[in-house]
Structures are given as structure tokens and as C-alpha cells.
Amino acid sequence: MDKVALGVILSALIAFALSKTFSLGSRRKGLPPGPPTKWLIGNAHIFPKGNLHLAFAEWSKVYGDVISLQVFHQTIIVLNSPSAIREIIDKRNVASSNRPRTMIGERLVPNEANFGMSKLADEKWKACRKAANALLHSDNLKKFTNLQTAETHQLLWDFYHTPEDWFQNIHRFVVSFASIIIYGKRSPRVKSRDVAEFMAVHPQFMDAMNISAIVPVDIFPILDKVPEIFVKWKKQVKQVRKMHEALYGRLLGQVQDRLKLNIGNGCFMEDMILRGDKLGINDRDVLLNLGGVLLQGSDTTSVALQNIICCLVCYPDAQEKVYKEIEQVVGVDRPPHIDDLPNLPYTRAFIEESNRLRPLDPLALPHCMNQDEIVNGVLYPKGSVIFMNIWGLMHDERYFEDPYEFKPERFLSNSFGVRQDADDDPARRPNLMFGGGRRVCPGMPFAQLALGINTASLIWAFSFSPYRDPKSGKEILPDMSHYSVGVIASPKPVKLQITPRSQKHVDVIEKCFQETGGIFAPFEHELSNEDQQFNAKYRDLM
Numbered sequence: 311m312d313k314v315a316l317g318v319i320l321s322a323l324i325a326f327a328l329s330k331t332f333s334l335g336s337r338r339k340g341l342p343p344g345p346p347t348k349w350l351i352g353n354a355h356i357f358p359k360g361n362l363h364l365a366f367a368e369w370s371k372v373y374g375d376v377i378s379l380q381v382f383h384q385t386i387i388v389l390n391s392p393s394a395i396r397e398i399i400d401k402r403n404v405a406s407s408n409r410p411r412t413m414i415g416e417r418l419v420p421n422e423a424n425f426g427m428s429k430l431a432d433e434k435w436k437a438c439r440k441a442a443n444a445l446l447h448s449d450n451l452k453k454f455t456n457l458q459t460a461e462t463h464q465l466l467w468d469f470y471h472t473p474e475d476w477f478q479n480i481h482r483f484v485v486s487f488a489s490i491i492i493y494g495k496r497s498p499r500v501k502s503r504d505v506a507e508f509m510a511v512h513p514q515f516m517d518a519m520n521i522s523a524i525v526p527v528d529i530f531p532i533l534d535k536v537p538e539i540f541v542k543w544k545k546q547v548k549q550v551r552k553m554h555e556a557l558y559g560r561l562l563g564q565v566q567d568r569l570k571l572n573i574g575n576g577c578f579m580e581d582m583i584l585r586g587d588k589l590g591i592n593d594r595d596v597l598l599n600l601g602g603v604l605l606q607g608s609d610t611t612s613v614a615l616q617n618i619i620c621c622l623v624c625y626p627d628a629q630e631k632v633y634k635e636i637e638q639v640v641g642v643d644r645p646p647h648i649d650d651l652p653n654l655p656y657t658r659a660f661i662e663e664s665n666r667l668r669p670l671d672p673l674a675l676p677h678c679m680n681q682d683e684i685v686n687g688v689l690y691p692k693g694s695v696i697f698m699n700i701w702g703l704m705h706d707e708r709y710f711e712d713p714y715e716f717k718p719e720r721f722l723s724n725s726f727g728v729r730q731d732a733d734d735d736p737a738r739r740p741n742l743m744f745g746g747g748r749r750v751c752p753g754m755p756f757a758q759l760a761l762g763i764n765t766a767s768l769i770w771a772f773s774f775s776p777y778r779d780p781k782s783g784k785e786i787l788p789d790m791s792h793y794s795v796g797v798i799a800s801p802k803p804v805k806l807q808i809t810p811r812s813q814k815h816v817d818v819i820e821k822c823f824q825e826t827g828g829i830f831a832p833f834e835h836e837l838s839n840e841d842q843q844f845n846a847k848y849r850d851l852m
């Protein structure tokens with residue numbers, strides 16, 4: 311090669327390297343617009359540490375319904391309208407239904423064994439998803455109506471006897487009912503082992519998932535190489551993984567033992583164990599996590615219910631309207647039943663409005679593109695992380711009048727709560743807070759039923775008001791602006807005044823609770839001594 315040709319090649323290589331270097335951190339051509347980037351870091355300097363949904367919503371007012379951000383080499387795309395969600399998440403679901411790979415996630419649950427966190431292309435995901443869909447389908451849930459009703463009656467009893475534990479009572483209800491259908495066993499007390507362990511492990515699991523917001527190990531994989539003795543987070547993740555495996559391993563083990571002893575009760579995990587080979591769910595880690603992710607997923611229902619109760623306290627006029635409606639339709643001789651729900655439009659509007667004002671999943675769960683897609687000339691590149699800004703959609707002033715105010719009536723005049731004078735987004739659909747595409751939440755029917763019947767029953771039985779500080783005499787309202795930061799935004803536990811509506815209501819609650827014994831019996835084989843003593847003391851098992 312002569313010197314001239316060599317010079318040309320070298321210059322081209324240098325120019326290419328320089329252009330690559332200078333473009334580091336900048337927004338690629340064709341990407342959705344977004345805030346200006348800086349060399350190398352992109353938008354890292356302005357990327358919020360928490361409450362991402364608020365910043366994303368503000369940027370979307372400037373840059374449009376679809377925005378992009380660059381954090382070093384990682385592209386993040388945020389969808390801020392129903393149309394954007396339909397185009398990318400729903401219509402192009404083959405390309406957009408992966409989850410982003412996170413190093414912390416891999417350390418917590420290796421080998422993609424957790425189908426809620428794994429890639430779409432994965433055969434294990436398909437098998438688990440199919441099984442979960444069948445379990446949580448509304449037709450299948452009908453089989454559990456009696457059990458759901460009985461657990462709701464215990465929830466009322468718990469609220470009456472231990473109103474100070476209202477927050478935990480809700481968790482007990484959800485863990486107990488979900489584990490009946492998943493593991494064929496229930497928990498009669500907040501202190502029952504499964505509830506107590508779940509309440510210890512689950513928040514730590516969620517906190518561990520959030521570590522990457524503080525230690526950006528996915529952006530700088532080198533951080534993952536720092537030895538464990540120098541970094542606290544690795545020990546934390548290891549410990550959480552151990553607890554997670556111990557809890558769900560024990561629950562799985564109990565189902566296996568029941569099968570060995572021939573005393574199965576036909577629960578979901580028994581079926582998975584027996585038909586695992588046929589279904590492609592035969593790996594122990596996958597089985598363990600299948601039960602685990604369903605129990606974890608169900609806990610979102612607790613958060614939604616806790617949020618609804620905070621709204622009842624903060625908006626007493628609306629609470630009064632809900633009560634009047636329930637009183638008229640149901641009376642005082644019995645608690646509401648699932649069949650009453652279609653006749654309680656204001657109650658349903660109250661639930662919708664609580665979910666709109668404070669969606670528990672402000673950014674749903676992230677998706678990740680597994681191939682390039684171009685939609686209306688805009689590039690959604692392979693590897694980009696996609697967020698649906700659920701909070702942003704629900705507070706969009708173009709469609710929601712006074713979006714920061716609590717007005718259940720908006721859902722009576724329009725089924726989506728949209729203002730009368732708005733030309734609504736044609737892609738708006740129900741249940742946006744449950745995500746979309748192939749990853750749409752499989753637990754939606756479970757959650758909707760549990761929220762409907764429990765909200766109606768609790769309001770039928772009790773009035774909810776703020777706690778009054780005995781010293782100052784001041785009312786302490788739940789702080790509706792102070793929710794936990796992370797994937798799930800939960801209200802903080804707060805003291806409330808929970809008062810039965812009348813002695814008649816109390817008598818009905820006691821009677822209904824006594825009647826639960828026979829219904830629960832097949833799911834109470836593995837109760838601890840304390841649980842059995844509780845049943846013997848408070849419940850007529852005859």
C-alpha cells in the first residue's frame with residue numbers, strides 16, 4: 311500500500327473515531343425529541359433522582375407526547391399519551407415487550423427465572439405467562455368467589471377488632487387470599503408466618519430492585535466488578551436473594567409435601583408441579599419464582615386499597631356519597647356482595663378516581679425494545695428502555711379538568727373521566743394502569759374484584775376519619791403527597807379513626823366471621839399452633 315492510500319485510510323479512521331467520540335452522549339438522529347444533551351453524559355445531569363414521572367410529564371409539555379432522554383449510552387423513551395402507548399406497546403408488542411436487563415435483577419433472581427422480569431423471547435416466560443393467565447382469568451376466579459367473600463368478611467372483622475392495624479390487615483387479606491389460590495393455604499392472622507415473612511421480604515426485594523437508581527451499575531457495568539467487601543449493596547442483594555428463595559422455596563416445599571402425602575387440595579402450584587414437564591415449567595427455580603411473582607404481584611392490590619382508604623379520609627364528602635349509595639342498594643342486614651357492584655356506580659367512580667389521582671405504578675413497569683422500529687418517522691431503537699407515564703396520562707390537563715382535585719363525578723359523566731369539552735385521545739382504553747401489549751398485567755381481574763368488593767364492604771361497615779392527636783386535639787390527615795419512591799408508590803402507614811356504622815353492622819360482621827370456618831377449613835392444614843389457637847378462640851369451627 312502506498313503512503314497516500316495509508317494516509318487516507320488513517321485520516322478516515324481518525325475522523326470516524328473523533329465523530330464517535332464527539333457524539334457520545336448526544337441524541338441519535340431520528341429519536342424522539344427531549345431536553346438538550348451534554349457531551350458524554352447526555353441528560354444524566356438533569357435526570358431526576360426520584361419521582362421520574364413528574365419530570366417526564368413536565369418535559370412532555372415542552373417536547374411532545376413521546377420524548378427521549380440519553381443517560382450516557384442508554385436511550386430512554388417515555389410515552390405520555392394513550393396513542394403513543396397504543397402505537398408502541400400494544401401494536402408493536404413483538405418488538406417492545408422485553409424487560410430491560412438489570413444487573414441487580416440478575417443477581418436477585420438469576421437465569422431469568424422470574425417471568426415478570428425476564429425477556430419475552432424466553433420460552434419460560436411464555437409457559438409461565440400462559441399458566442398465570444389461566445389462573446387469573448375472570449372465569450377461573452369465579453371458582454373462588456366464596457373464599458374471596460369469606461376473606462372479605464374476615465377483613466371487616468379484623469378492621470373492627472384491630473383498627474389500629476388497618477394497614478397490615480389489608481396485607482393479610484391479600485396475602486391470604488392470593489396464597490389460597492396459588493399455594494392452597496391461608497393465613498388467619500397478620501402474625502401468621504406467611505404474612506409476616508412476606509411483609510419482611512417483599513419490601514426489601516423492592517428496595518433492592520431500586521438500588522440501580524442509586525448505584526448505576528447498568529450504565530457503568532464496571533461497578534459490578536467492585537469486590538463485595540468494598541460495597542454494601544452486594545451484601546444487601548445477596549441477603550435479599552437468600553430470604554426470597556427461602557420464603558418461596560418453603561411455600562413450594564409445602565405444596566410438594568402435600569402431594570407426597572396425597573392430601574392435595576387442587577391449588578395452582580400443585581397443578582404446576584404435576585403438569586410441569588408438559589407445560590415446560592419443570593425447573594425448580596422457575597416453579598419457585600412462578601408462585602413468588604404471583605404473590606408479589608398481588609400485593610399491588612394492598613397498595614391500591616390503602617390508597618383508596620387514604621382518599622376516603624381526605625375527601626369526606628365523597629365518602630358520604632359512597633356510603634349513601636351502598637346503604638340504599640345493600641341495606642344494613644348484610645355486607646355488599648360481588649353481584650351488588652354493577653349497581654354501585656358512584657363507588658366504582660370513587661375507586662377509579664383514587665387510582666387516577668394516585669396511580670400506584672406511576673411508570674408501570676419498563677419495557678425494552680428488542681429490535682429497531684420506526685413509527686411515524688420516529689426511531690425506537692433496539693435496547694432503548696420504554697416507560698409508560700401512567701401518572702402523566704392521568705394528570706394531563708388537556709383531558710382532565712382540575713387533575714389534582716379529587717372528583718369521582720368525572721367518571722360518571724365520562725367512562726374515562728375525561729372532560730366534556732375535550733377532543734379525547736382516540737386510543738384511550740380502560741385499564742391503562744395495568745400496562746399493555748403482551749406484558750399487560752395478568753392480575754387485573756383479581757385486582758379489580760378485590761378492590762370493588764373490599765372498598766364497598768369497608769365503607770358499608772365503617773366510617774373513616776382522620777386521627778385526632780390526643781395532646782393537640784388536631785386532626786392528622788394522610789399526606790397525599792408523600793408516597794414511597796420506587797416502582798410502586800405506596801402511601802405511608804398512618805393512624806386513622808375507624809368507627810363502625812352501628813351496632814347492627816357490628817352484629818352482622820361478627821355473624822359473617824363465624825360463618826367463614828367451614829369455607830376456610832380445606833386451606834388450613836398447615837396452621838401454626840398460634841393460628842389454631844386464634845381460630846379456636848375467635849371462630850366457631852363446628
Ligand code: HEM
Binds near residue numbers: 439442604675743744
Ligand atoms: C391494582 C393492582 C395492580 C396493578 C395496578 C398492576 C399493574 C401492573 C403493571 C403496570 C404491570 C406491567 C405491565 C406491562 O409491562 O405493560 C404488571 C405486571 C404484572 N402483574 Fe400486575 N398489577 C396489579 C395487580 C396484580 C395482581 C393482583 C397480580 C397477581 C395476582 C399481578 C401480577 C402481575 C404479574 C405476574 C406481572 C408481570 C407480567 C409479565 O411481565 O408478563 N398484578 N402489573
